[in-house]
Amino acid sequence: MRTAIATQRAQNRTLWRKKDLLGLRTLSREEIELILNTAKSFKEISSRQIKKVPALRGKMVVNLFYEPSTRTRVSFEVAAKRLSADVINVAVETSSVRKGETLTDTGLNIEALKADIIVVRHNCSGAALMLARHLGISVVNAGDGWHEHPTQALLDIFTLQEKLGSLEGLRVVIVGDIAHSRVARSNIWGLTKLGAKVVVCAPPMLIPEAIEQMGVEVNHSIDDALREADAVNVLRMQFERDEGGAFPEQLDYFKAFGITRERLQKAKKNIIVMHPGPLNRGIEMSSDVADGQNSVILEQVTNGIAVRMAVLFLVSQGKEKS
């Protein structure tokens, strides 16, 4: 216990100054590590008999979701409630957004209600940043277009660290629709800052041009990519976003890129299999892999709460505008 306290102290010397969390691209390695270390402390709270601490008592968190989401919204809601904050969910389908109110106006109205933190998901890249610039209260990005989904990447990284320790030098494969994935982008920023080697894997049409500039390796063969990998993060195929028929057929995709037991047998024995959910069984991975011993999918869900508690707590202490 003595050494645990000493290391915790040493790790947490960086301070958090920002009032918002918009993405991992703009964070330093130290800031990312501060969030992860704070999350480590918060994880214990969920195992208590009374799963609640009074840290954000009297604060109000507003979930403002312009895109359908259950798990991210519920995870933020649970996180806020474990910190004793009041939570309001704004369901956009039934709100005045349908009557033509702009995002900024909605944000200003929420600020006028004396909310303290807005958690926003929007289909436009940059929506969270725009809101953060116009408001004095904290903004947390819960996914903006194809841009970033920082808390998902943070919980993925938290889970990896829990399983593998330091990420320095590890090989992490991200497979799936890289081009349209904010989860991929945030993961790439975060993982590379922490020293991991990222390999992206997908059919060429789903990999954006010049992605190598983000410091990643591209591989079009999943068998090849898996061979040396320590972990594979399997993205959801967002077939509902496919408008022009650019996506492969579902069965073709599974044959070419689906994670199956046969494929894992040729990989490292303890390879970690992650998925941000919701999972399409039989398209992105087979059921025996999803439920198998390499899968950490449900641990990711549990860790998501600790990570989001850390983020809400830290931004509530931050003052610096974006």
Next chain:
Amino acid sequence: MKEKAKILDKAGIQKAIMRIAHEIIEKHKDAGDLVVIGIMNRGVFLAQRLAEAIAEITGINPSVGALDITLYRDDLSVIAEQPVVRASELLFDITEKKVILVDDVLYTGRTVRAALTELIDFGRPQFIQLAVLIDRGFRELPIRPDFVGKNIPTSQREVVEVRLEESDGVDEVVIMEKENGV
């Protein structure tokens, strides 16, 4: 700040802990249900030493826990300096246990208030009693210690610093005085 007086040295701290251990045993004949929980940081080191002293006397090793009260502070939204959150480590159930809560210095009583609220969120102990190495007065809440290493009269311009080998490399308690104009 300059050092004004040394209150306890290594032997003094050791003696104080031993005496508190004896008082605890005298009061609670059955050490079986005792658990010792320290408030981070230095309270944890003192709790460990106290548990060792109790074990030396009774042969029974009480469990030791660590409490981080950051999230329970009543001044979280007003303090200028960002607090560091650490995990509490209570690897045992405190329900029906006799809890000895340990801290280094008792001053306003606000830290103890936070610790009591947090402890009760973990379970319902038989009772909680408070042991502190130093009681320096100036309570702002109706809280009093059950076991005290040393009472020392201070002024509010003074700061009591407990230094322990585990965290500071040396065992001593000193009074520091704020210099003029600070």
